[in-house]
Amino acid sequence: AFVVTExxxxxxxxxCVEVCPVDCFREGPNFLVIxxxxxxxxxxxxxxxxxxxIFSEDEVPExxxxxxxxxxxxxxxxxxxxxxxxxxxxxxxxxxxxxKLQYLER
Ligand code: SF4
Ligand code: F3S
Numbered sequence: 001a002f003v004v005t006e007x008x009x010x011x012x013x014x015x016c017v018e019v020c021p022v023d024c025f026r027e028g029p030n031f032l033v034i035x036x037x038x039x040x041x042x043x044x045x046x047x048x049x050x051x052x053x054i055f056s057e058d059e060v061p062e063x064x065x066x067x068x069x070x071x072x073x074x075x076x077x078x079x080x081x082x083x084x085x086x087x088x089x090x091x092x093x094x095x096x097x098x099x100k101l102q103y104l105e106r
Contacts, residue, residue: 001071012027
């Protein structure tokens with residue numbers, strides 16, 4: 001499956017959801033996840049993310065490995081999102097900032 005990683009937090013551009021053929025994105029307050037059991041590995045979403053937050057599971061960077069389990073966990077409780085929304089207000093400021101996991105809202 002593909003995985004949404006840390007740089008999505010506090011950005012949530014949502015360009016990714018528009019291209020997913022199986023609607024497997026789930027939405028939280030300031031982060032999105034991919035449902036690992038629904039993702040068909042089409043790779044369409046990866047280049048759509050302006051924050052470059054989406055990786056194939058086998059290409060998730062070493063320091064982002066915890067996001068694999070986090071996507072699975074949150075996908076079970078968050079609702080589906082299939083249409084793009086405006087990014088979060090300060091998205092441009094937060095894009096690329098390190099250590100954003102502490103700001104994850106559930
Ligand atoms: Fe959806 Fe394809 Fe991205 Fe998986 S890889 S989340 S199926 S767009
Ligand atoms: Fe997040 Fe990128 Fe989608 S910032 S909402 S994974 S387009």
